[in-house]
Amino acid sequence: RKEVEQDPGPFNVPEGATVAFNCTYSNSASQSFFWYRQDCRKEPKLLMSVYSSGNEDGRFTAQLNRASQYISLLIRDSKLSDSATYLCVVITNSNSGYALNFGKGTSLLVTP
């Protein structure tokens, strides 16, 4: 089983739609969680950190469910500029070492 799994998509949605991505992780000892955005042929950039209590940044809401070991990203009122690949990141720092694992990414295409 992979450390971090995401549905690769693609998700094709019209402008203004709400879209949700999920990401599951295998190590229950994982401590830190993030969503990154990567545009075509560009480096990943931080979208938001994910906190246990859930957090919101404008149209974006991230949730963490430790019991079920998944994180989610909700995008409301999708814009054309939201088209990108969304990567979830899980960090584990334990006695067996430090590991930072990315999912494969979920591709989003927002259409007019």
Added chain:
Amino acid sequence: DAGVTQSPTHLIKTRGQHVTLRCSPISGHKSVSWYQQVLGQGPQFIFQYYEKEERGRGNFPDRFSARQFPNYSSELNVNALLLGDSALYLCASSFPGTGVQETQYFGPGTRLLVL
């Protein structure tokens, strides 16, 4: 402030050769991580270095090695290149710490093509 810089931007090598990639972190960041990203996949963690010590290692063969210098810059070395090493190699810097301090700030990457 300058972001993370990497050199070279592009590189073409042949099988069996050796390559060295370089990375300079954001000023004030003491931790550098290396990732390999092949087309259609997410970045794969290779190493993280903090204060010149290896803090973590991903599932890569011993042909991959790295080091961090006193100024916190870093080199990634790959020996005996294989065709499958062709990828985008990303460097990221971060503060040491936990939680949001582990945010990775990425450089533009080095595109390596092995022929």
